[in-house]
Amino acid sequence: MMQDWANWALDTAKRRGATYADARVMDIRQRDLSTKNGEVGTILETETLGIGIRVIANGAWGFAATDRLTREGVQACAAEAVAIAKASSLAKRENVSLAPEAAYVDTWQNPFLKDPFKIPVERQIDLLLAADKEMQRVKGVTIAEGMMSFKRIDQLFVSSIGSQIHQLKMHSGAGIVATTFAESEIQKRSYPNSFGGQHALQGYELVESLDLVGNAQRTAEEAVELHHAVQCPEGISTIILGGSQLGLQIHESVGHPIELDRVLGQEANFAGMSFLTTEKLRKLKYGSDIVNIVADARLEHGSGLGTFAYDDEGVPAQSIPIITNGLFTGYLSNRELASSIGEKRSNGTMRTESWNRLPMVRMTNISINPGAWEYDDLIADTDDAILMETNRSWSIDDRRYQFQFSTEIGWEIKGGKKGRMIKNPSYGGITTEFWNSCDAICSREHWTLWGTPNCGKGQPMQTMGTGHGASPSRFRNVKVGAAFAK
Amino acid sequence: MTPAKKKSSAKRPKSAKHHDPGRFTVAEMEKLTERLLKFSDADETEVEIDLSVDALTRFANNTIHQNVAEHTLGISVRVVLDGRTARATTNKTDDDSLRRVIALASGLARNQPKNPDLLPLLGRQKYKKVDHFVRATAEATPEDRARAVARVCKFADKEKQTAAGIFVTGYDRTLLANSKGLFARHDHTDAQFSITILEPNSSGWAKLSASDVSDIDPDALAASASHKAATSRNPIELKPGHYTAILEPSATLDFVGSLFYDFSATAVHDKRSCLNDRMGRKVFGDNITLWDDVYHPLQVGPEWDGEGMPRQRVLLVDRGVPKNLVYSRATAKKMKARPTGHGFTLPNEHGEAPTNLVFAGGDKSVAEMIASTERGVLVTRFWYIREVEPYEKTITGMTRDGTFLVENGRVVSGIRNFRFNQSIIAALSNVEMMGPSIRASGEESFDMVVPAMKIRDFHFSEVTKF
Numbered sequence: 001m002m003q004d005w006a007n008w009a010l011d012t013a014k015r016r017g018a019t020y021a022d023a024r025v026m027d028i029r030q031r032d033l034s035t036k037n038g039e040v041g042t043i044l045e046t047e048t049l050g051i052g053i054r055v056i057a058n059g060a061w062g063f064a065a066t067d068r069l070t071r072e073g074v075q076a077c078a079a080e081a082v083a084i085a086k087a088s089s090l091a092k093r094e095n096v097s098l099a100p101e102a103a104y105v106d107t108w109q110n111p112f113l114k115d116p117f118k119i120p121v122e123r124q125i126d127l128l129l130a131a132d133k134e135m136q137r138v139k140g141v142t143i144a145e146g147m148m149s150f151k152r153i154d155q156l157f158v159s160s161i162g163s164q165i166h167q168l169k170m171h172s173g174a175g176i177v178a179t180t181f182a183e184s185e186i187q188k189r190s191y192p193n194s195f196g197g198q199h200a201l202q203g204y205e206l207v208e209s210l211d212l213v214g215n216a217q218r219t220a221e222e223a224v225e226l227h228h229a230v231q232c233p234e235g236i237s238t239i240i241l242g243g244s245q246l247g248l249q250i251h252e253s254v255g256h257p258i259e260l261d262r263v264l265g266q267e268a269n270f271a272g273m274s275f276l277t278t279e280k281l282r283k284l285k286y287g288s289d290i291v292n293i294v295a296d297a298r299l300e301h302g303s304g305l306g307t308f309a310y311d312d313e314g315v316p317a318q319s320i321p322i323i324t325n326g327l328f329t330g331y332l333s334n335r336e337l338a339s340s341i342g343e344k345r346s347n348g349t350m351r352t353e354s355w356n357r358l359p360m361v362r363m364t365n366i367s368i369n370p371g372a373w374e375y376d377d378l379i380a381d382t383d384d385a386i387l388m389e390t391n392r393s394w395s396i397d398d399r400r401y402q403f404q405f406s407t408e409i410g411w412e413i414k415g416g417k418k419g420r421m422i423k424n425p426s427y428g429g430i431t432t433e434f435w436n437s438c439d440a441i442c443s444r445e446h447w448t449l450w451g452t453p454n455c456g457k458g459q460p461m462q463t464m465g466t467g468h469g470a471s472p473s474r475f476r477n478v479k480v481g482a483a484f485a486k
Numbered sequence: 487m488t489p490a491k492k493k494s495s496a497k498r499p500k501s502a503k504h505h506d507p508g509r510f511t512v513a514e515m516e517k518l519t520e521r522l523l524k525f526s527d528a529d530e531t532e533v534e535i536d537l538s539v540d541a542l543t544r545f546a547n548n549t550i551h552q553n554v555a556e557h558t559l560g561i562s563v564r565v566v567l568d569g570r571t572a573r574a575t576t577n578k579t580d581d582d583s584l585r586r587v588i589a590l591a592s593g594l595a596r597n598q599p600k601n602p603d604l605l606p607l608l609g610r611q612k613y614k615k616v617d618h619f620v621r622a623t624a625e626a627t628p629e630d631r632a633r634a635v636a637r638v639c640k641f642a643d644k645e646k647q648t649a650a651g652i653f654v655t656g657y658d659r660t661l662l663a664n665s666k667g668l669f670a671r672h673d674h675t676d677a678q679f680s681i682t683i684l685e686p687n688s689s690g691w692a693k694l695s696a697s698d699v700s701d702i703d704p705d706a707l708a709a710s711a712s713h714k715a716a717t718s719r720n721p722i723e724l725k726p727g728h729y730t731a732i733l734e735p736s737a738t739l740d741f742v743g744s745l746f747y748d749f750s751a752t753a754v755h756d757k758r759s760c761l762n763d764r765m766g767r768k769v770f771g772d773n774i775t776l777w778d779d780v781y782h783p784l785q786v787g788p789e790w791d792g793e794g795m796p797r798q799r800v801l802l803v804d805r806g807v808p809k810n811l812v813y814s815r816a817t818a819k820k821m822k823a824r825p826t827g828h829g830f831t832l833p834n835e836h837g838e839a840p841t842n843l844v845f846a847g848g849d850k851s852v853a854e855m856i857a858s859t860e861r862g863v864l865v866t867r868f869w870y871i872r873e874v875e876p877y878e879k880t881i882t883g884m885t886r887d888g889t890f891l892v893e894n895g896r897v898v899s900g901i902r903n904f905r906f907n908q909s910i911i912a913a914l915s916n917v918e919m920m921g922p923s924i925r926a927s928g929e930e931s932f933d934m935v936v937p938a939m940k941i942r943d944f945h946f947s948e949v950t951k952f
Binding site for chain 2: 272357395399404
């Protein structure tokens with residue numbers, strides 16, 4: 001049926017005057033589970049099926065979406081998309097044109113071992129409750145929480161240039177959190193990452209690999225211990241960021257500024273613009289010589305939340321050099337905007353949250369290439385620093401210059417050894433100054449492709465999963481502690 | 487610098503009674519509800535159906551670059567089986583799909599431990615009516631939006647400025663029913679216009695939302711944003727520090743927006759609220775009084791909560807003293823209180839929250855706040871607000887799209903944007919002046935009814951490059 005719906009959409013759009021049309025049928029199933037202090041919290045399964053139709057008519061864009069999947073419903077939706085495009089042309093400056101792209105007929109599915117929807121929900125809840133119990137055993141824990149989420153996206157993309165691409169993606173994610181309240185202070189520790197744990201384009205094997213139960217006690221103990229830790233000092237310091245925190249740093253201070261729609265002003269009213277104006281391409285020293293960052297949607301890069309075979313306008317997944325030996329070398333683009341930076345082809349980053357949302361330029365897997373350092377050697381090589389792990393809050397200005405992050409936990413590094421625990425660690429700076437201060441990156445052995453499941457962008461707002469490969473890295477002369485300065 | 491609202495048309499049709507822009511009439515939605523309840527063999531069943539038609543015209547670089555519409559239907563079913571509950575949702579309406587969504591919810595419910603605290607579903611309730619439906623909004627066309635956008639783009643062209651923004655119109659109908667006879671329905675329309683006007687080194691912003699599209703004047707909003715962009719041209723850099731801050735209503739909204747979940751009884755019970763050990767004590771200044779009130783004329787939303795409990799008006803803070811929390815039925819039972827009609831849809835671990843916040847305002851205009859300020863910072867809006875420390879409620883964020891230096895009672899210059907790290911509790915103890923409360927829109931929080939505020943000793947901790 002998916003093929004029929006898509007064909008009805010394209011036929012109607014062309015008949016109504018569209019010069020280009022594409023249709024995405026998406027069938028999405030999701031399971032969300034959570035527990036809190038020994039009880040089940042959320043236990044929810046959702047499914048949604050519909051079609052989004054994007055057209056160019058009178059040289060302008062129109063988009064309409066419906067879940068009314070009868071011939072009449074789909075045709076009405078396609079007609080509405082064309083009517084909207086014609087209305088758009090009332091405020092048009094020039095005709096939309098798309099960079100050339102070949103037509104593809106293909107089927108792809110991300111590899112996974114265990115379908116999470118075939119694992120009994122009872123087993124999944126038992127696992128969360130077992131981790132919950134381990135956290136609650138630790139005296140001082142006020143809230144023990146666990147969560148799992150799974151998403152299966154079955155989608156067909158069909159376009160008027162002849163593409164027919166069927167993709168099936170399976171996402172899994174899980175994590176635990178211990179929160180403590182004592183003496184007018186709230187602290188928390190999360191495992192394996194904050195804000196929902198680790199997420200990837202994998203099956204239930206991801207959850208099993210995390211060993212939530214085995215890590216629950218340590219997570220809870222650290223949350224309690226934070227109340228007795230020393231406050232993060234205020235000043236200039238060397239810092240070492242753990243891999244997941246560096247992943248979010250990449251997301252905010254590299255991933256978003258390289259979105260070409262943002263650079264060209266299309267997000268000016270909401271998500272903001274970018275300091276990376278187009279004259280900086282291949283000229284700006286973004287980071288130090290050892291910083292190499294890629295945007296890589298290919299499966300070879302790993303099973304991340306930004307992995308696919310084709311983007312949502314039918315362009316194959318690619319690997320794009322973003323920062324090469326410190327030099328800024330690439331943006332994320334699409335078929336409409338590629339020519340604005342002199343490119344002849346989109347680099348394939350159009351993604352959509354669901355059938356009822358328009359695809360837009362999105363991060364794929366934006367990852368820093370591993371360096372040469374072993375983690376123990378990096379610590380041993382550091383005289384005086386703060387090691388910061390697991391994000392607690394993040395904020396950056398609307399052009400992505402000035403940022404401030406805080407993490408759940410930190411440790412002093414003194415004379416090459418890990419010392420006292422530090423609470424309320426925070427650091428901030430200016431994006432390019434920060435990346436130019438990077439002087440050590442750990443090796444492939446310490447590199448993880450982290451998943452960020454909650455990236456918001458666009459109007460109407462879309463939430464997208466992105467991947468960020470990172471390993472612990474060291475930065476010099478960074479301002480720390482400002483978040484708590486009085 | 488807050489744009490005036492356009493006067494509403496006097497004779498507009500308002501009733502949702504005969505308006506069915508979606509694919510289902512009210513009667514058909516009711517029949518769908520009945521089918522679901524009939525198909526279910528659970529001990530108890532709750533059904534929520536949501537029908538919406540939303541359209542958004544988005545512009546940037548003085549042209550429309552995105553123009554979308556969506557028609558969606560959501561069917562959400564909660565079952566109760568032998569002391570256990572779970573939820574499943576679908577957007578498919580054939581009998582097999584309806585039976586399957588019930589089976590999915592039942593399967594989830596059966597495969598979990600019993601919940602001894604689970605309450606039976608509510609029976610039939612009486613609701614005080616609210617009216618948030620305006621036919622003109624529901625019937626707005628792509629051409630209506632495009633014409634308004636074309637006008638503001640032309641205006642920006644004339645001013646040699648660049649406009650970006652959105653014009654949204656939409657309609658939503660929600661039905662909630664259960665096997666114990668509860669039935670509730672809410673019709674709601676929403677219009678929003680938001681505009682950013684850019685110059686080479688400055689910008690201005692304005693936004694309004696309303697149930698009635700005719701309450702929004704895109705041209706006035708464009709003129710306000712344009713004026714801010716022009717006035718903040720060639721911004722100077724101020725040193726970070728503590729300044730008197732004058733927050734326009736949208737800035738107030740996004741600043742205080744992080745506070746709402748702290749009034750959840752579950753948050754206090756879990757000891758993650760900043761009101762832990764602070765209820766009944768003086769926490770904010772004498773001039774801070776705050777309600778949750780879905781019946782306020784500037785508020786929107788259904789008059790019932792996630793379980794169908796009627797929403798009550800709750801006094802949260804009285805002259806600086808936190809007085810009351812909001813409660814779902816389950817939390818109320820746990821904490822020996824009365825439910826207030828603020829519960830989320832079940833099952834969930836978060837409990838409840840107030841989502842119709844109304845701050846008591848004052849009688850000072852922003853102009854009077856500026857005139858009374860020797861040296862301070864005027865803020866149009868904040869951006870990227872995140873919590874830094876949850877108990878003192880310290881949050882961080884940036885100023886954006888119109889930040890000004892005020893000296894000797896007048897605006898003297900645009901300034902480069904600041905980062906702030908500021909405790910909300912401390913700031914709401916330092917409010918020197920307030921304006922009348924209005925319905926404000928921002929991007930960091932849902933809409934609230936808040937005033938402009940003049941706050942002393944606001945901590946701007948860093949400055950950015952623009």
